[in-house]
Amino acid sequence: MLTDVSAPVALFLFAHQDDEFGVFARIEKELRAGRRVRCAYITDGAVTADPDLRDAESRAVLQKLGVSTHDIFFMGRQLGIGDGHLHSSVDVLSGWLNAFLDMQPLIVACFVPAWEGGHPDHDLLHAVAVRLFAARGCLEIVRQYSLYHGLGCIGPLFHVLSPLPQNGPVELQAISWRDRLRYLRFCLSYPSQWRSWVGLFPFVLLRYLSAGFQQLQHVSIPRLGERPHEGPLYYESRGFADWSTLREVLNQTQHPETQSSESPLISSFKCNTEDGVRCCDGKEL
Numbered sequence: 435m436l437t438d439v440s441a442p443v444a445l446f447l448f449a450h451q452d453d454e455f456g457v458f459a460r461i462e463k464e465l466r467a468g469r470r471v472r473c474a475y476i477t478d479g480a481v482t483a484d485p486d487l488r489d490a491e492s493r494a495v496l497q498k499l500g501v502s503t504h505d506i507f508f509m510g511r512q513l514g515i516g517d518g519h520l521h522s523s524v525d526v527l528s529g530w531l532n533a534f535l536d537m538q539p540l541i542v543a544c545f546v547p548a549w550e551g552g553h554p555d556h557d558l559l560h561a562v563a564v565r566l567f568a569a570r571g572c573l574e575i576v577r578q579y580s581l582y583h584g585l586g587c588i589g590p591l592f593h594v595l596s597p598l599p600q601n602g603p604v605e606l607q608a609i610s611w612r613d614r615l616r617y618l619r620f621c622l623s624y625p626s627q628w629r630s631w632v633g634l635f636p637f638v639l640l641r642y643l644s645a646g647f648q649q650l651q652h653v654s655i656p657r658l659g660e661r662p663h664e665g666p667l668y669y670e671s672r673g674f675a676d677w678s679t680l681r682e683v684l685n686q687t688q689h690p691e692t693q694s695s696e697s698p699l700i701s702s703f704k705c706n707t708e709d710g711v712r713c714c715d716g717k718e719l
């Protein structure tokens with residue numbers, strides 16, 4: 435597939451290979467709108483399988499959606515960010531993402547995992563991206579997508595693709611039955627992750643049967659100071675991490691939104707408001 439390097443860019447950020455299941459419909463919508471979809475994975479995903487295998491599975495699904503291989507970036511191994519270990523590499527991610535954004539002058543939209551207490555890597559990626567876009571005055575072009583969380587659930591149970599009310603109003607994009615079936619088939623395209631998908635798939639299926647919508651929400655800096663939701667977070671229930679540790683990690687790392695313009699974490703990049711592209715107008719999303 436030829437890549438239109440002059441097209442506006444929609445950037446999708448993922449913590450792990452297969453997290454793209456949360457935005458299948460949005461990726462296709464961006465492509466239909468003529469945008470260049472670029473996807474970046476920021477951990478190696480090595481906890482549950484060989485990273486090469488996981489990369490290949492996600493690449494194959496993204497290609498079926500229409501994303502060019504040249505626009506898919508598996509950064510985990512390059513950055514030395516292990517699956518489940520983003521808490522020890524937040525500054526590494528922030529530095530890389532800032533430099534990466536500098537190379538995307540045509541960016542008009544960015545999609546990040548939701549602030550929802552599902553997986554610590556998801557929440558930390560969310561926080562890093564939100565801070566960087568806030569520092570650039572571009573928070574309006576960022577949307578969050580839910581993957582899974584444990585609000586109101588007992589023990590290891592969870593909700594999938596269910597935006598938290600605490601994250602604000604939800605923007606809905608209807609998904610046709612034909613596309614819901616396609617997306618469910620894509621969810622079965624991660625054989626290396628069969629253990630995860632045995633648990634996930636029934637809930638994704640139920641979600642698509644009961645509500646066929648891509649659901650997105652705005653993001654905000656004040657939310658980063660709040661626990662994603664009351665009660666045990668999913669990653670606390672599973673013993674992966676706890677909120678106080680995550681908050682400590684985020685407090686100890688640099689806050690680009692409060693740095694001076696001379697800070698190395700702040701670049702000259704600002705919203706692209708020229709050439710008819712109004713990236714800061716939510717309606718354009």
Ligand SMILES: [Zn+2]
Nearest residue numbers: 449450453553
């Ligand atoms: Zn994930």
